[in-house]
Each structure stands twice: as C-alpha cells, then as structure tokens.
Amino acid sequence: MNGWVLYNETSEILRAESFELNRFRQVADQCGIELTVISPEQIDLVVTRDGRQSVLLDGKEVSLPDFLLPRMGAATTYFALAVIRHLERLGVQTFNSSQSIETVRDKLFTHQILAQSNLPVAKTMLAKFPVDVESVEKHLGLPVVVKTISGSQGTGVFLCESREHFEDLMQLVHATKSNVNIIIQEFVASSRGRDLRVLVVGGKAIACMKRSSNDGSFKANFTRGGSVEMFELTPEIEWLSSEASRLLGLDIAGIDLLFDGEHYKICEANSSPGFRGMESCVEVNVPEHIFSFICVRLGQLDKLPRVARVSNENTDIQASEQRAADDLA
Ligand SMILES: Nc1ncnc2c1ncn2[C@@H]1O[C@H](COP(=O)(O)OP(=O)(O)O)[C@@H](O)[C@H]1O
C-alpha cells in the first residue's frame, strides 16, 4: 500500500508541520505503508482523456498512489486544490476530499452549513463595506471578533473591545483592500483565552484537549504558545464534533469548540489538524488512528495498525468476560 502526503515545505505557515510528517512516516513504516511526501509544485497536471493510470511527478510518469493525504489545511492554494481534484478524478482516495477542504477553508461557509443543521455556532456576519457599525453592534453586541474568511494559527483573528476600536479596524481594512472578505462574530466571553480542540477520525472523536493562552490573549491556539491539557470527551462534545465533521464532509478533522456557559459553540473546523499538542497531553497515537481508518476505507483490513488490533482483542476479551458474567447471572 502506498500513499502520498501533500505538503508544501516552502510555505511559511506549513513549516510547523514537520512533527506531524515525522510521526506519519514513523507509523507508516511500522504498518508497512510506503509514504511519499510531495509538494503540489512537483506535479504537472495534464488533463486528457487518456493516461488515467499515471501523473507527472517531477516531469516523469509515475503510477498513482493508493491514497492521498493532503496536509495543507487552510493554506491549500488553488493549485494544490487542483492537484487534489485531479487525483480524485483519476480514482485516488483522498483524505480529506477536495470538496471538504475547500468548504472549511471558508469560515463563513462552514458556519452556514453548521447553522443550517442547528448546530451551535457564534453569531456571524459577512462584512459589507463601508461597515454599518450600528447594525453590527445591534446584532452581535460588543466586543466583536473580526476574522479573515480563511486562516489558521490565530493569525487573522482580532478582538475589538470597543466601538471605536472596531470602527478604526474596519476603516483600516477597507482602506487597505476594499474587496477583502472578512467575517464579524459575536465574542463568546466565557471562552476568553481558552477553548477545546477535538480530533475526529472517520466519524469518531478520538481525543480532546483544552487549550489556554499564556499571554493574556483571547486566542487559545497551541501554535501561539498556549498550554494544553487533556479534557474529557463528554457525550455533548463527541456529538458536536462528530456531527460537525460529518456535515462538513471531513474524514479527518480538528474541531475547535468555544466554552459557552455550560455548553459549547463550534468555532471552526480544520481539515489538516496538527497533533503535537494533542499527543503531548492525551495518550493517543493519532497517525495510527488515521492509517487504521485509511486501511478500512481501502479495504486493506490485514494492514490495520497493531494498536487498533490490540484494542479489538481487548474488546473481545472484555466482551467474552462480559458474556461469561451474563451466563452466571
Ligand atoms: N467568537 C469568538 N469568541 C471567543 N473567542 C474566539 C472566537 N473566535 C475565535 N476565538 C479564539 O481565537 C482562536 C482563533 O480563532 P479561529 O477562528 O479558530 O482561527 P484560526 O483558524 O486562526 O485558528 C480560537 O481558538 C479561540 O480561542
């Protein structure tokens, strides 16, 4: 079984991925999966009716991989998306699909899909310039959170505590680029400086951690230097994160949840979640879960990673003990 990981080392946003790439390589080796890391620029797209069994990699014809693991998340460029679509058309299984990657790259679209199915999301508006500050204040209150439509690691996210601050920021944005797409969101105050990250693989929530900022920022991103700790996967958290992933079409997802009193609001979905923080505080082997899922989806059950099999054995033992106990009862 062989797979390609789509990743672009020259992209500044993506360089932080090297931990994940090493972990993928390590676990792939153990499972007998041949993994090749490629960058979109190495592929030449030749769209034709023939030659459906190969693509050009570094100018040479190579046979298609069994699966593709895109790892560019919100930094997926048009070119990268075209490469993913091309491989999908040629029959390569991709995790995640081009469509789901494109969907969650757009934070407004993500919210529209989730809200349509009644999942809890922060009230969100698409900015229309010049911004009607009064109307925004009426609908969302203050403070408000201003975000670029696409982004990651907290870089395009701002908190405007006052009306003046919000007005100034909107003027600056408008003056810099008048056709920019940004969203304005209600500030979920009980989540200030903390949130939850849930990892979902193949529809199952596999791990959850709480992230807290250490520098007084309202943003809790791990890559900003926040601290992380394990958090219990309650039924509510499991339902919200697995249902959000399903509605967005993500096979592999990092779902961010904001604390909203006793409950949660879905903040965003990431299509190629990092897991350095998660593996540091939760006992979970993320690549193993991902490769197990891929094995199932490729019909290669004999390649299932060892841990997945061990836990099955455990379940079997527990089940047989349970049956024995039932017999006694
Ligand atoms: N509406 C909000 N209310 C409170 N905190 C928020 C809100 N939106 C975002 N945050 C905080 O900012 C962080 C980054 O926002 P997010 O939309 O996830 O952007 P990014 O894609 O850059 O991670 C979140 O993890 C959360 O801690």
Ligand SMILES: [Mg+2]
């Ligand atoms: Mg986020």
